[in-house]
Amino acid sequence: MPDNALGDFLRARRAGLRPQDVGMAYHGVRRVPGLRREEVAVLAGVNADYYTRLEQGRERHPSPQVLDALSRALHLDSDARAHLYRLTGTAPDDRHVPAPDTVSPGLRGLLDGYAHTPAFVVNRTLDILVANALAEALYSPFQSADNLARMTFLDPAAPHFFTRWDWTAQATVANLRVAEGYPADGPRLTALVETLTRHSAEFTALWNSHAVRGKTHEAKHLHHPEVGPLTLSYQSFDVRDAPGQQLVIYHAEPGSPSAQALGLLGTLDATRRQTAG
Structure with missing residues (x-):
């Protein structure tokens, strides 16, 4: 040097x-x-x-x-x-830099390349910015797959979709609390928390516990009305050229009933899209 x-x-x-x-x-x-x-x-x-x-x-x-x-x-x-x-031996402070709401064309193309596994991009406040076809099919029971926190606490599909709803709710709130350390996301976070607090006593209690945790790699246990139970692991990756964005990829164990169910869901969705087209 x-x-x-x-x-x-x-x-x-x-x-x-x-x-x-x-x-x-x-x-x-x-x-x-x-x-x-x-x-x-x-x-x-x-x-x-x-x-x-x-x-x-x-x-x-x-x-x-x-x-x-x-x-x-x-x-x-x-x-x-x-x-x-x-x-200079100093860590950059990106807390005051808002996470971009747009996803790059290259990342969109990468998502579409995962044809056999759900993949999507979220920001710090858990808005789903873009999702591939299988992720859209996976979340199709929800009225709107727009924000993971809103979906978990306010959508009537959530208690049936998330078979471990209590665990999902705790993890979601702990993930959302991470955004509190980024003033640039303050207005968006404040509006979301106000909405969730107004309509969900469960969210209010968990939010007031002040638990904070980034995304982990624990398995998700889901139940889709079209294909039944699904046990999916997942990985989260920070998007290097868009600080605050995370790429989330779900995965089913090869050869498992969940993999077969996920394959069936993909086939059903492709058929629907082809018919609509």
């Missing part, structure tokens, strides 16, 4: 930007490519001498606020921003 990795990185990123890239007017020919130090300092709202010390390695511990300002000034993407934080 170079002695001044932070300064080398800042200089390289500064050299890769032109004034017009950041909305700055310029005149004449420049002796060096990219932005000047003074211009980066203006864009970041920091003292020019302080920024110079950063590049020269005389200042090695900028605050998270300065790092955020430099990330914006230098138009760093999420990977470059995380790298900038690592160079």
Whole structure:
């Protein structure tokens, strides 16, 4: 690792930007490519001498606020921003960055590639942002497969669909509580909690327990009215280019009754779609 990795990185990123890239007017020919130090300092709202010390390695511990300002000034993407934080030994604070509501075309294509297993993407407040065909078929007993918490506590299908409803309810609320640590998701979380509290005493009691837990890998025990009982394991993956989104993939043990039931559900759904088409 170079002695001044932070300064080398800042200089390289500064050299890769032109004034017009950041909305700055310029005149004449420049002796060096990219932005000047003074211009980066203006864009970041920091003292020019302080920024110079950063590049020269005389200042090695900028605050998270300065790092955020430099990330914006230098138009760093999420990977470059995380790298900038690592160079200073600081963890980036993404709590104030709202999770995107849109799912990338590449991830949508990946979901559709899982033709034989349910897969979907949720955000921190458990909104289902997109689902593949088999996930839609799996959740078809619900009036609307829009939010896992709302489905669990307010949809009349839930007590029959989730054969271990009490366990599902506890896990769902503990998952939802994680979003409380992200102020950017505050308004969405507040609205959802108000709705659930108003209509569900069970949710209110669990929410007031303040249990918090990320998604685990425990089996889900479900009962679908068309194909019967299903025991599915699942894995959750953070979506790297969309912090706050999680890809959830269900899986049935190969050769098991659940795998056969899941296959039947896929066939029924495909037939319905073909008939509708």
